[in-house]
Amino acid sequence: MGDDYAAYLEERNARLERLRAWIAAELGGAEAVTLEFGCGHGHYLAGYAAERPGEWCAGLDLRTRRIRLAEAKARKRGLVRTRFVKAEAMEFLDALEGGPGVRRAFMLFPDPWPKKRHHKHRMLQAAFLDRLAERAVPDACLHFRTDHAENLAWAVAQVQAHPRWTLLPDEPWPHESGTYFQEVTGGCYQSFTARASR
Numbered sequence: 001m002g003d004d005y006a007a008y009l010e011e012r013n014a015r016l017e018r019l020r021a022w023i024a025a026e027l028g029g030a031e032a033v034t035l036e037f038g039c040g041h042g043h044y045l046a047g048y049a050a051e052r053p054g055e056w057c058a059g060l061d062l063r064t065r066r067i068r069l070a071e072a073k074a075r076k077r078g079l080v081r082t083r084f085v086k087a088e089a090m091e092f093l094d095a096l097e098g099g100p101g102v103r104r105a106f107m108l109f110p111d112p113w114p115k116k117r118h119h120k121h122r123m124l125q126a127a128f129l130d131r132l133a134e135r136a137v138p139d140a141c142l143h144f145r146t147d148h149a150e151n152l153a154w155a156v157a158q159v160q161a162h163p164r165w166t167l168l169p170d171e172p173w174p175h176e177s178g179t180y181f182q183e184v185t186g187g188c189y190q191s192f193t194a195r196a197s198r
């Protein structure tokens with residue numbers, strides 16, 4: 001094992017430890033949680049959670065400033081069961097093992113990474129669907145929305161190829177409140193919902 005790889009593993013393990021501690025402290029009272037992956041400034045999850053004060057919600061994003069803005073929204077609205085954390089999507093799911101189950105997950109306007117050689121950076125991957133299905137409670141749903149037609153087709157194909165996810169073409173969208181990126185699309189976007197099975 002090279003020094004660089006050993007250092008990477010050490011840093012990753014330290015991040016996972018911090019996330020496990022955060023989950024225990026902040027979501028310890030939850031049996032199940034609604035997650036938003038790549039929550040940006042938290043517009044959507046804050047709106048969703050305001051309509052469901054009994055539901056535990058957590059938004060995660062890679063950008064510290066976006067998380068701070070999202071936290072301020074939750075405080076301002078008095079959302080006592082809503083949390084935001086700086087975390088990478090797969091690392092958060094790894095750290096969630098033994099914690100609350102995932103009842104619902106949103107991925108809204110993820111970075112499309114349009115070039116083929118960059119598709120590996122897209123958040124929704126087969127490995128992500130594997131891990132999300134492992135953490136999901138029965139009948140948990142994943143809601144995906146994008147304004148990027150090729151990314152949508154690609155994401156649908158990932159779900160259709162996955163043995164533990166089923167597209168639900170008639171499922172109503174659970175909540176509408178514009179995300180930061182949704183506002184700049186001018187209403188030109190598409191969505192799908194998929195259900196996890198054990």
Ligand SMILES: C[S@@+](CC[C@H](N)C(=O)[O-])C[C@H]1O[C@@H](n2cnc3c(N)ncnc32)[C@H](O)[C@@H]1O
Pocket residue numbers: 037038039040041060061062063066087088089090107108109110111123179180181182
């Ligand atoms: C295009 S923005 C969309 C933000 C928000 N959903 C919206 O619609 O306004 C994509 C967000 O995903 C975050 N992101 C990208 N890859 C991520 C990853 N692997 N884990 C967590 N967040 C990620 C980015 O930091 C960015 O804030």
